Amino acid sequence: MTDTTRLSRLEAARVVARRDFHAILFSRAFLFFLLGPLFPIVIGALAGGIGGQVQRDANTRLVAVAMSEADTAAMRDAQARLAPQIGSALPELAATDSSAAPETILREPGRNYVAVVSGSLGRPEITAPADAIERWRGPIAILVAEASASDSRSYPEITANPVATSIAAQRSDRIRTAQAGQLLLFLLMMLLAGMVLSNLVEEKANKVIEVLAAAIPMDAVFLGKLAAMLGVSLVGIAVWGAVGSAIALLAGNALPQLPEPALGWPLFATLGLLYFAMGYLLLGSLFLTIGGMAATVREVQTLSMPVTMAQLLVFFLAASSITRPGSPLELFAAIFPLSSPFAMLARAAQSDALWPHALALAWQALCVLVFVRVGATIFRRRVMKSGKGGRAIRGHVGGTTSA
């Protein structure tokens, strides 16, 4: 048959993709979708601020000194001399009434002492809960020793010879970059893959799916929908990226700087985008299959929960293999299709070899095609079972069970 009698799979997918892309991009839902990440960021910032305040309140270093006036002054002088050398390892000191019992001082309302030092410089005592004693016994002993010293010690100036990095530091830094890359990839994928689900459920609710299935192969429908969603996702990422860059520019050095990955930022970012596309297509094709089998939003949620959980496990697998490049676990994470994008992005941060990425991308693309084909087959087998009147019933009409 000549090609005048049908669309090619790619042409058919393009027709579906174009419709979906325009429909989503120019919908109000897309605006909410763009604002989507704002909510977790705002909530995260609020939670972080509150958490930080709580942490600061909880981690006070204030130690009460319930000693004679002379001993207290000596302790304060010692703290002032040692602080430039040791810094936050030393407690902050507050003078209190030496006649009060240490237990009473610790229970004083409005105070926030972690421990009380009493007695004298010759026989110091520390009163505090066991873990605080463990934490502060050493630093207080140093302070008491410094306070008791008859001569004033001097501390030599140490000449500093800074180097750009060491192997250990570089590795540690790149692991940070790898972790950040994986986390970003995971968050983006989870945020965006859900759109595929809702799109197909909507399609089924509109009852358009049979029109599509009759006109073009089901895998072209799936591919078109995935491509449209990917396009919408990339638009979303571009918008978020632009906003993020603007914020970074405005914030200057206030934002934390990530160490440069092994492949350099441009190549790392390109690979990140490619791995996002592959990971998204892989997860999207799974969700699409699930969405195809489900009749209602509730069914979709029920069916997609195991996949979401599995994806979380896959992320943990890839994340845990970051520190063990070349290990069987890391190799498995790089080969298993759903974890491969995460594991390979971590590699891009840590290793400058390019060929594994070419291999991995080809493998992931192949897996996308297989997933789409299997999903389309399952869809056709399980979904288009019956017409409006006969909902795959088990009954006999004219001697045969009927649909």
Next chain:
Amino acid sequence: MTRPASGDNRSLAIEARGLVKRFDDTLAVDGVDIEVPEGAIYGILGPNGAGKTTTLRMLLGIIDPDQGVRRIFGNDRPHEVAKLIGYLPEERGLYPAMKCDEAIAFMGALRGLSLAEGRARGRELLERHGLGHAVDRQIRQLSKGMAQTVQLLGTLVHRPRLVVFDEPFSGLDAINQGKLEVMIRALADDGTTVIFSTHVIHHAERLCDDVAIIAGGKVPYAGSVDVARDRIPAQVRLETRSGDGPWRAALPDTARHDAKAGGSHFWYFPVPETGIEALLKPLIDGEAGILSLSIERAGLHDAFVEIAGEAAARALAEETAAGASR
């Protein structure tokens, strides 16, 4: 299985042999054979759950048969000839946010028509079918009947050679059913092959050259409507003023008698082998008072009862009645 009796040499638009489809432990379609000549109007007639939709879906390649082959214009992979086919499923569906002309153009694009061409043809079709004012309206703003018309036009926008309708009359009022019948005839006049499923015998009887009667996933008859009707002998319908008399001896013993309130009597019996003329003299001489005398050909409903059985016919009648009351 009765062979088609069209008896012409037209090539086949659809040919299906031994189609079987099972869903889990449910046998939906059990060995369906169908031949649809090009240019014919073909009906698949049967009650709900008989396997009509599953059969159509297999013919279109939406689902694959477990056994058997189907060929559309000689091609056993229906998607390969998708541009030649138009399909209106029973469950109508359009994107609610799309404008009418865009919806038609999109359906055309799925069958290979460029969007620009589809939009232009869509506007023309909408205009021709009285929906010119709705070109720029979104589907969600249309009435159900208007939306159905838009989908129907989308099915035809790429000018297919074969149009497949699944229960096209369901949900339409009498006026729109009439319009659809006219449209189907016009398509056939233009050489387009039309195949539709229905559980309403009258539509099949009025429109179709050939039918497949389907019940319980099987097709006990596929062929011309005329041949189906001829399976039941024609019968004489006699109306008399008198209810009894010596003339009664001229009627066969098996004649069914039906007395009417107005005083007339109806008699039904097979056409005698000697012909109807032999009856006339004894009836006149015996003063039966002939009010009317006719030879009635069996309808498709009688043929359906004979072919598919009382149970299937009852189911069909109930669905038709339920459809009419909706």
